[in-house]
Amino acid sequence: MSGPVQLEDQSKPHLPRGVRLKLDETRNEWMLLAPERVVKTDAIAVEILKRCDGVATLSEIVDDLAATFKADRAIIDRDVRAMLTELATKRMVDL
Amino acid sequence: MNAPVVPPKPAVAAPVGLLAELTHRCPLGCPYCSNPLEMDARADELDTETWLRVFSEAAAAGVLHAHLSGGEPAARHDLLEIVAHCYKVGLYTNLITSGIGLTPEKVKALADAGLDHVQLSIQDAEAKSADKIAGYEGAYAKKQIVAKAVTDNNLPLTVNAVIHRANVTRAGRMVELAVELGARRVEIAHAQYYGWGLVNRAALMPTRAQAEIAIAEVEALKGKYAGTIVIDHVIPDYHAKHPKACMGGWAKRTMNITPKGMALPCHASETIPNLEHWSVRDHSLMDIWSASPAFNAFRGTDWMKEPCRSCERKLIDYGGCRCQALALTGDATEADPVCHLSPHHDKIAAVTEMFADDNAPIPDYVYRRLKATAPVE
Ligand code: SF4
Ligand code: SF4
Numbered sequence: 210m211s212g213p214v215q216l217e218d219q220s221k222p223h224l225p226r227g228v229r230l231k232l233d234e235t236r237n238e239w240m241l242l243a244p245e246r247v248v249k250t251d252a253i254a255v256e257i258l259k260r261c262d263g264v265a266t267l268s269e270i271v272d273d274l275a276a277t278f279k280a281d282r283a284i285i286d287r288d289v290r291a292m293l294t295e296l297a298t299k300r301m302v303d304l
Numbered sequence: 305m306n307a308p309v310v311p312p313k314p315a316v317a318a319p320v321g322l323l324a325e326l327t328h329r330c331p332l333g334c335p336y337c338s339n340p341l342e343m344d345a346r347a348d349e350l351d352t353e354t355w356l357r358v359f360s361e362a363a364a365a366g367v368l369h370a371h372l373s374g375g376e377p378a379a380r381h382d383l384l385e386i387v388a389h390c391y392k393v394g395l396y397t398n399l400i401t402s403g404i405g406l407t408p409e410k411v412k413a414l415a416d417a418g419l420d421h422v423q424l425s426i427q428d429a430e431a432k433s434a435d436k437i438a439g440y441e442g443a444y445a446k447k448q449i450v451a452k453a454v455t456d457n458n459l460p461l462t463v464n465a466v467i468h469r470a471n472v473t474r475a476g477r478m479v480e481l482a483v484e485l486g487a488r489r490v491e492i493a494h495a496q497y498y499g500w501g502l503v504n505r506a507a508l509m510p511t512r513a514q515a516e517i518a519i520a521e522v523e524a525l526k527g528k529y530a531g532t533i534v535i536d537h538v539i540p541d542y543h544a545k546h547p548k549a550c551m552g553g554w555a556k557r558t559m560n561i562t563p564k565g566m567a568l569p570c571h572a573s574e575t576i577p578n579l580e581h582w583s584v585r586d587h588s589l590m591d592i593w594s595a596s597p598a599f600n601a602f603r604g605t606d607w608m609k610e611p612c613r614s615c616e617r618k619l620i621d622y623g624g625c626r627c628q629a630l631a632l633t634g635d636a637t638e639a640d641p642v643c644h645l646s647p648h649h650d651k652i653a654a655v656t657e658m659f660a661d662d663n664a665p666i667p668d669y670v671y672r673r674l675k676a677t678a679p680v681e
Contacts, residue, residue, distance in 0.1 A: 304532030
């Protein structure tokens with residue numbers, strides 16, 4: 210668990226207890242809530258985070274997103290990795 | 305930028321956080337406590353029903369984070385009920401605790417009730433010194449047990465450490481201790497000198513060299529522990545050229561409720577004379593947020609004078625800390641004197657001259673006590 214974050218194809222990302230996605234009805238936005246942090250979450254990020262259930266692997270999540278949104282898998286792969294690496298570094302996602 | 309167009313006043317944005325000081329009672333006596341010198345007595349505390357209403361109103365008003373603080377929140381017998389209620393109304397619930405008064409059973413019950421996060425204060429990385437700072441023998445050992453209970457229940461743990469003369473040489477060690485305790489986040493905050501911290505300044509202020517070494521040490525650990533622990537580092541103001549935005553802007557993001565129910569835009573705002581604060585006993589939270597004179601006094605930028613009024617940073621730092629402006633200039637509408645543009649900036653230099661300059665023994669603390677006959681300086 211120490212050192213920089215290592216995101217592998219087989220990683221099973223998930224939100225740890227104390228981090229949750231919430232539809233904020235006052236502001237009409239999805240928010241990722243974490244200890245002392247509130248992160249406004251756009252529609253794409255929400256789609257990614259909803260799939261981080263600790264069961265699906267990173268490559269399965271990317272396959273699913275590419276199929277659902279009929280998008281270039283390589284681009285999705287790059288975006289998902291960038292986002293999850295950043296969140297894992299901030300301890301908002303566990304791998 | 306300088307077109308003389310006056311935009312319509314925007315509606316007040318909803319609050320994001322609510323800090324509930326459930327009680328001022330606390331078994332510890334930290335000499336830098338951020339509670340006021342005059343604390344609320346138990347008999348004056350809000351009852352359970354009123355707190356539950358406040359949290360319901362907070363959730364409806366758009367608050368996302370509820371911070372349950374004190375004093376020691378576990379001193380309230382209804383803590384579990386309050387946490388369960390916050391969960392029910394959808395608030396993200398953060399317990400800010402000394403750990404004293406919590407047992408592994410109580411931590412489990414709180415976790416089961418839906419608590420989201422625990423912030424545990426630790427006074428030093430060395431037991432004897434930690435207990436002395438807290439004014440409570442055995443506090444350090446009790447906290448280790450609570451930390452374990454928190455992580456055993458899979459709750460995220462933050463360790464809070466306040467840095468001052470007695471522990472300044474162990475700032476980096478505090479980060480390591482937090483990692484060892486399984487914390488996901490650590491807050492290293494240099495002591496601030498108002499309230500009890502001001503009373504104890506001679507005992508708390510490190511030498512400038514000590515402070516600088518500690519700051520560098522903690523900054524260096526950020527890279528080392530990336531992905532293991534989030535380090536939030538609150539360094540003293542005088543290091544900066546510009547002030548920090550107080551509370552993210554006055555009455556812009558958060559509000560505090562005192563044990564007896566006063567709603568404050570900042571925890572020290574009652575030190576500003578002639579500011580009219582409202583109580584949750586008489587007003588709804590939303591009413592207070594949008595209409596209380598204290599919240600509107602320094603909201604936005606209309607209250608500013610020069611140099612803030614025409615400054616391009618005014619929407620970044622909102623002129624800094626109002627309480628510090630008042631304390632150092634006598635006028636709460638001045639720019640925070642931390643700012644290099646402030647005509648009173650020399651007063652900050654005067655403060656840093658009060659640094660301890662040798663290794664003389666640390667004077668005795670005036671411990672924070674509820675019944676303290678407010679210490680006369
Ligand atoms: S002049 Fe005022 S607004 Fe500008 S940087 Fe200084 S404190 Fe901030
Ligand atoms: S005004 Fe100053 S004392 Fe008050 S909360 Fe802000 S920074 Fe703190």
